[in-house]
Amino acid sequence: MKFLSKKILFICGLSWSTMLLSQSSTVTQYVNPFIGTGAVNGSSLSGNNFPGATTPFGMVQLSPDTKEAPDWSVASGYNYNDKSIYGFSHTHLSGTGVGDLFDISLMPYSRQRKYPIYSRFDHEEENAKPGYYQVNLLEDQIKVELTATQHAGFQKYTYHKDSAEFVLLDLDHSMPKGSWGCRIIAAQIKIIDKHTIEGFRIITGWVPLRKIYFYAQFSKPIIRQKLQNGSTLYKNQSIINGTDLKAYLKFEKNSNPLLVKLALSPVSTENAKANLEAEIPNWDINNTTEQANNLWQKELGKIQIEGTEKQKRIFYTAMYHAFTQPNKLSDVNGDYMAADYTTRNEPNGYYSTFSLWDMYRAAAPLYTILQPKKTSAFVNSMIDHYKEFGLLPIWGLWGQENYCMIGNHAIPVVVNAVLNHLPGINPKAAYEAVKNSSLTSHINAPFDIWENYHYMPENLQSQSVSITLEMSYDDWCVAQLAQRLGKTEDYKHFMDRSKYYKNLYDANSGFFRAKNDKKAWIEPFSPLNYGANGGNPYTEGNAWQYLWYVPQDIPSLISLIGGKSMFIKRLDSLFTLKDSTVKLNNNASGLIGQYAHGNEPSHHIAYLYDYAGVPWKTQFYTHKILQEMYNDSFSGYAGNEDCGQMASWYIFSAMGFYPVNPANGIFAIGSPLLQQATINLPSGKTFTVNAKNVSNENIYIQSATLNGRPFTHTYLTIHNIQNGGKLVFIMGDKPNKKWGTNKEDIPPYSIFNKN
Incomplete structure (x- = not known):
């Protein structure tokens, strides 16, 4: 390509x-944070990254949103090809295929206008580096600068000397209603004094239920405010509750820029305030930017x-x-909102945003080498999730489960960490989590079907071929930890399950194929197609790509395919086969043949x-x-x-x-x-x-x-x-x-x- x-x-x-x-x-x-923020020639495929300010593994990602309501095609909130900015929200996902978060949006503007409030921008007047983002809002003539700490965002708005100074605080900024069930359940804006606002929103979307509390301070006094819930506007009111909340704020005009400090917490506004006081105690935005850069220097210098x-x-x-x-x-005091919605405390830090179907392959092994202590914290967070939820995370976001993707690939991450003797992980607790998660059904891994059929029948479970192959790998990982801990019977059981992938290999076609619950191959079949008879036996791939997914026992895969010569021949074909009739979904990209x-x-x-x-x-x-x-x-x-x-x-x-x-x-x-x-x-x-x-x-x-x-x-x-x-x-x-x-x-x- x-x-x-x-x-x-x-x-x-x-x-x-x-x-x-x-x-x-x-x-x-x-570092160029704009890499991966867009696509060429109008393609919907891009890295889906955001260019805004964040710190390594931090809670806050303060970044511009170029859509009024970011959708799945702009999952990070920002598309390099867009021309307008609709606000700067404090949480974003990096490079995902589904969007969520976009919490607590602020948008400066310089004249009275109706919602939505947005401004054009130009890449020639936009800049970013680790821990810092800057853009000029062209219509309002406002220079916006952003930086961040782990739990807080710091913004600087330099207005034109002759313009008024307004800010929109938007608590309804999120995915479009209906997308993944996105809706605000409850929200509150509370003006504490002329310099301070706090509040929260409870929202459901890709994650079933999230609670986000905030505490914000402004360097200039608010001289006029209007609060809005839906279509109802309230002037000079100090508190409002509802589901579609906005605050229109006007600030005292002087020669100084307007500075905004805003911290988040998943637990309470009191914790958000404590986070802000701990991380940004003064109004020196340059110092905060330098601190963010230094954190990145330390990590990238590894x-x-x-x-x-x-x-x-x-x-x-x-x-x-x-x-x-x-x-x-x-939070800075260790509090977090657990998967069972209770408040718990983890002094070593509790982590989420586990895109496990993706990150277990290379990102997790990279963390093991470069970030062993951090990896221990990640793994212990997964084990805590298991204790609170009854299952290791599948795709953990904001401490909750969205069940996106297949298998349970927290298992290889946990197993690899224990086998590498990473510090601070209890092997017995880890084994309990991986074993019981391997015996517990979820929406994309029904283990009763797995144990009964020794493969996934497509008429009972969509994505059946991919799930069969990937669960076989997960079971191999459980077996390795069982062997390490001397659990012989468990080792034998999970090693047997790790070979179930062989039950979907069709020697006649030379591919892993879908069967129904009667053990009959589903027809018609083409290895170039994603689906068969309207079904979808493969996840983000087709039969050509999934032929090679047996990482736990490649010698057996070579034998299954017909020996080394045939294995090499088939690999060569994968990289050279081109067909204009191939039916790929809109996720498939980066093709070299069928790779x-x-x-x-x-x-x-x-x-x-x-x-x-x-x-x-x-x-x-x-x-x-x-x-x-x-x-x-x-x-x-x-x-x-x-x-x-x-x-x-x-x-x-x-x-x-x-x-x-x-x-x-x-x-x-x-x-x-x-x-x-x-x-x-x-x-x-x-x-x-x-x-x-x-x-x-x-x-x-x-x-x-x-x-x-x-x-x-x-x-x-x-x-x-x-x-x-x-x-x-x-x-x-x-x-x-x-x-x-x-x-x-x-x-x-x-x-x-x-x-």
Whole structure:
């Protein structure tokens, strides 16, 4: 796929010519928050990222919304191709396929007008960097600047010297009514004094029920206010309750900009006030911006790279996106709203925004390496969710469950963390959570059907092929933790279930196919189509893409397909088969043949050549994907960025390796894109990958050394990385068909347990 190149705004800083130590303290200069915020040629497919201000893993994402009511096609609230801004709300999702949040919107304006209030803007007068966003509202001649802390947003409005100063506070700004059942259940605006407003809204949407409390302070006094509920307007009233609330505020005019500090809490306005007092005690917005930037410097400096300027922009923006979520849901005092709607306390922080069907593949393994303490907090939050809700999160948002996507992929995240001995996780509590979640039905994983049929019949459960394959993998993960803890019977049971995927393999067609509850294949069948007889047996993919989803036992998959020669032949066909009649849904994107990089089921596939003894083909296709599916413009991703997954694929692959099975401690080697990447491990050690002679032509590994010794494996282990060291590749423009081809060089089953 080719992308449109376009001038992008970029914050310049120190040049790469400085030493690595200096580079590690200035990496935020390479982040371009506009990457992934739009699509080319009017396509509905984009990264769905937002450009506004946030901190690493923070509760608040203060960003502009370019729709009056953002919908699923603008799930982040912002589309680079739009021309107007309708407000700046304090919570956003990064790169998802469904929209929600958009909480507590503020919009400055300079003259009386009717709702909706919006203003045109131009990208030439818009700027963003980590922790900061700025735009000029053209119709109102207002310069807006945004920054953020973990729980609060800080805004600065510089009005034209001759204009009045108004602000709209909108508590009904959300997805369109009817979209995912979105509606306000209750809300309140309360004016405490001329400088202070607090309130809340309770809303249902993609998440069944969310509570958002806020506390706001203004640097100038309010001289006039109008509160509105629906079509009813109340002048100079100090409190209003309802379901469609807005406040129109006029401020005292003087030569100073208007500053606004607003903090959130999922628990109470008192906690929101405490959050604000703890994080923004004064009115120095420049200091808050600098603090946000410093937080990002610390996180992004965990990997130092050498490469082209474009590669640095893509790489560090990918790290920025990977660390934008999961989001801290607990207040500064540790309080959070639990999944059972009780208030609980977690001193180490409670996190949500778990896009698990996406992030378990690469983002979670990346966190394990770079963020072990944070990963422990994520996993403990998932275990707490299980204790409160009876099930590990499927897609956790604002501490609640939306049941989006299939399987239960918190399981591999939890299992991987325990097998890696991450600190602060109770293995027994973790095992209880993964086992019982594997025995509990939910809307996209009915375990009674699973146990009864040993596959998912399509006439009883839509997306049956994908669910069968993905639940088989989840069960394998449960079995690995059972084996580690000495639970032999459980190990045998879940290992048996992990092989149920074989029951949907059709040797005649050579694909995994849908059956009904009578064990009959559903006809007609085409591997190019997403559906069969009106059904939908595949999730964001077709039979070609799901043929390769057995990450827990690739040798068995090779045997099932017909041996290595046939496996290689079929992989070649995947990447080369084109058909104009293919019926893909509007989610499919980033196509190379039938490989779809815009959809997560394809993400591991290019690395499977390593397992068949032809690693030069992995090197060819991973380089091709890196070059064609990512760029540094607003259209920088081949599909939804999906809460760090698309970004994490790039981070790993640009360094030269990837976790095909995210829970077995093995990373298959591809083609390193960067001249050098150094991981600064939490232990104080470093792991460096150096690719000598690498270029757009020199994409093939000729030889390698690990810590000075010859290295022929087509894989790394998590221990190789965590122990620190240096991996050196010698690159060339032609494949070395002898490197990495011996049996002992092929990635093994697992480093944690034996098969």
